[in-house]
Amino acid sequence: MDTSCLREGKNPRIIDQIAAIIKYELLWNIRKKKFLGVLVAAFVATTLTLFLPVILSHINNVALESKPDYVITNSGLGNLMIFLFALVTIMNSISGEFESGTIITLLTKPVSRTVILVGKIIAAFITISAAYTLLYIYMVVGGIAIYGPQENLHLIPLCILGDILSTFVWASLILALGSLSKNTILTAVTSIIIFLAMLIGASIIAVFTESAWILHYLPGSGAIGYLKAESSATYTGSISTGTDNISKMIIQYVLHPSANVTYIKISRVQGGSAGIFKELYAEPLSLVLSRSLIVALMYIITLTLISWYAFKHSQVLE
Amino acid sequence: MSLAIETIDLTKRYGALVAVNKLNLRVEKRTIHGFLGPNGAGKTTTIKILVGLLKPDGGRAIVLGEEVRVDDPRARLKIGYMPELPRFPKHLKAWEILDIYGRMYGMPTQERKSRINRVLEIVGLKGRENSFIGEYSKGMQQRLGIAQALLSEPELIILDEPTLGLDPVGMVNVREIIREVMREGSTVFLSSHLLSEVEQICSHVSVIHRGVCLASGPLKNVIGKIAGSAILEIEVTEISSGILEAVKSLPFISNLQVDGNKMIIEVNADGDIRPDISQAITKSGGVIVSMNMRMRSLEEAFMQLIMKSR
Numbered sequence: 001m002d003t004s005c006l007r008e009g010k011n012p013r014i015i016d017q018i019a020a021i022i023k024y025e026l027l028w029n030i031r032k033k034k035f036l037g038v039l040v041a042a043f044v045a046t047t048l049t050l051f052l053p054v055i056l057s058h059i060n061n062v063a064l065e066s067k068p069d070y071v072i073t074n075s076g077l078g079n080l081m082i083f084l085f086a087l088v089t090i091m092n093s094i095s096g097e098f099e100s101g102t103i104i105t106l107l108t109k110p111v112s113r114t115v116i117l118v119g120k121i122i123a124a125f126i127t128i129s130a131a132y133t134l135l136y137i138y139m140v141v142g143g144i145a146i147y148g149p150q151e152n153l154h155l156i157p158l159c160i161l162g163d164i165l166s167t168f169v170w171a172s173l174i175l176a177l178g179s180l181s182k183n184t185i186l187t188a189v190t191s192i193i194i195f196l197a198m199l200i201g202a203s204i205i206a207v208f209t210e211s212a213w214i215l216h217y218l219p220g221s222g223a224i225g226y227l228k229a230e231s232s233a234t235y236t237g238s239i240s241t242g243t244d245n246i247s248k249m250i251i252q253y254v255l256h257p258s259a260n261v262t263y264i265k266i267s268r269v270q271g272g273s274a275g276i277f278k279e280l281y282a283e284p285l286s287l288v289l290s291r292s293l294i295v296a297l298m299y300i301i302t303l304t305l306i307s308w309y310a311f312k313h314s315q316v317l318e
Numbered sequence: 319m320s321l322a323i324e325t326i327d328l329t330k331r332y333g334a335l336v337a338v339n340k341l342n343l344r345v346e347k348r349t350i351h352g353f354l355g356p357n358g359a360g361k362t363t364t365i366k367i368l369v370g371l372l373k374p375d376g377g378r379a380i381v382l383g384e385e386v387r388v389d390d391p392r393a394r395l396k397i398g399y400m401p402e403l404p405r406f407p408k409h410l411k412a413w414e415i416l417d418i419y420g421r422m423y424g425m426p427t428q429e430r431k432s433r434i435n436r437v438l439e440i441v442g443l444k445g446r447e448n449s450f451i452g453e454y455s456k457g458m459q460q461r462l463g464i465a466q467a468l469l470s471e472p473e474l475i476i477l478d479e480p481t482l483g484l485d486p487v488g489m490v491n492v493r494e495i496i497r498e499v500m501r502e503g504s505t506v507f508l509s510s511h512l513l514s515e516v517e518q519i520c521s522h523v524s525v526i527h528r529g530v531c532l533a534s535g536p537l538k539n540v541i542g543k544i545a546g547s548a549i550l551e552i553e554v555t556e557i558s559s560g561i562l563e564a565v566k567s568l569p570f571i572s573n574l575q576v577d578g579n580k581m582i583i584e585v586n587a588d589g590d591i592r593p594d595i596s597q598a599i600t601k602s603g604g605v606i607v608s609m610n611m612r613m614r615s616l617e618e619a620f621m622q623l624i625m626k627s628r
Contacts (some may be wrong), residue, residue, distance in 0.1 A: 011392070011395070011420060011424060012395075012421075012423055012424025016421055016422075017421070017422050017424075019421065020418045020419075020421035021418075021422075022412075022423070023418055024407070024410075024415075024418045027409065027410055028407060028409055028410070031409040032409070063599070073509060091377075099404070099405075100405055100407075100408075101401075101405035102405050102406055102407050104371065104401045104404070104405070105399075105401065105404060105405070105406060105419075105463075105466060107370070107371055108369045108371065108394060108397070108399045109391075109394065109419055109422045109423070110391040110392065110394040110395040110422060110423060111391055111422045112389055112391045113389050115391075121332045122505055157385060312389060313388075315371065315372050315373060315388070316366060316371040316372065317332075317372070
């Protein structure tokens, strides 16, 4: 037999071990049917976003106008896609290993659990970054081809970063659930329930109560605010201010740095079905964005530490 | 004698159940050490503690001179472990997973390649290394389990039921592999429910039951210690009470049963005692028709030990 490096007493480098785990995880991610399914769905959704105005203009017999802000206005993957990418990429990253028994061979190699977890998180980051980059490239190329030259395309990398950050809020929650429960179905069901509860609950709280501020500190779509330029008296549009919409907030902040966000409550008129709007409070977009960034990072750090602790101290009973 | 594995009062509980109960185990280096016990005896739990998958509730486990702890990668550098029914990610190919494991051991590219080729050849998976593991049969996964355990040329190889799921040819191959790695200087510690297999390849054996080590040491010593060294079957023309008395009075006879004209005698002695017995029977007027001596099998010894402990 050959003389191995181990018999000579050498120690493996941590960087090589992390690279090994990344390869292990990346090969899994890109061959996962669920992941490929969500990626295809995202491309279909992007295609619809690009072509729907074209189809409508044909139906209405109206010439399609060039829209230089089309891509940047439609950037941001949206709550559902962000959640689905997080779910399919990471839901069985830890729990699946325990369920299938593959964790036994992995944990008996000379690699620390911290290195395994770090490698898995980096692999998830690479997978999601690559998927989002492809989607945005498709969006930009399609946008230019259909709607003519586009403005502010230099902001696209920021959009990708924002969407990755939003995805990692959910990814770290799902990873923590998987590390604690070691059960993929339980992890998936619980995270879907949390996602839907946040989505539906946030809308109800934001629109019908005066407690929108709670949503600033929860993951998900957050409170809906209305954008108003500092000098303007009218709203220019609405924006979700939660951790799911960081990319949209970044774009708005770069384009309108002095804009304010006003939160509104809808009340029903006594005896009628019509609603009346009540302005609750307003705050600078810069504050909204920085708070969302901090909240997202706090969730990512805290939940990743929980995952690390649970994984580090887990025993392989089965 | 330096030890590859030593456990001192090792204890592991699952709630009220004591799976491993103050286990004291000593595995000498450069031996093939069998780890025997009925289902639920605590074999796999002990092995999982030795490879750092489980944390003991009490006692110590020392492997290759290092105290075993959960999540201690350094301790696992010199250990190759194959779990019972090993499982690998189905979406990976055999070459890919072995390459990844090789990187984890810090093996340089060229060494990794040649070593992967070598272990694939040893376990008979050469030519199938680019198939997805999901397409492998249980037997092939078992072979891959052995391949990954041998990959780093470990000083200590721990195999949990290594021939489970293999066909007879595969079982013979695995035995050959185990003998080969021992010849190359590794220590092999294997658990098996196939007593005949342990008897064929192990030089040493430990018997565990209800988490307690009942016997441990060189195979022949353990068998002899447990159930006498041999069984003698003597057929005479006619059995008389005089013959029986004469045989019973011999100091090395531990048990005597009569079956027609045949005496089945359990003998507890190291040397050849056949001349002494022959003389005693002849002096009592008996005529010996046949005399067969056979060693107790490990299976008989094992069953006797387990029955005694119940």
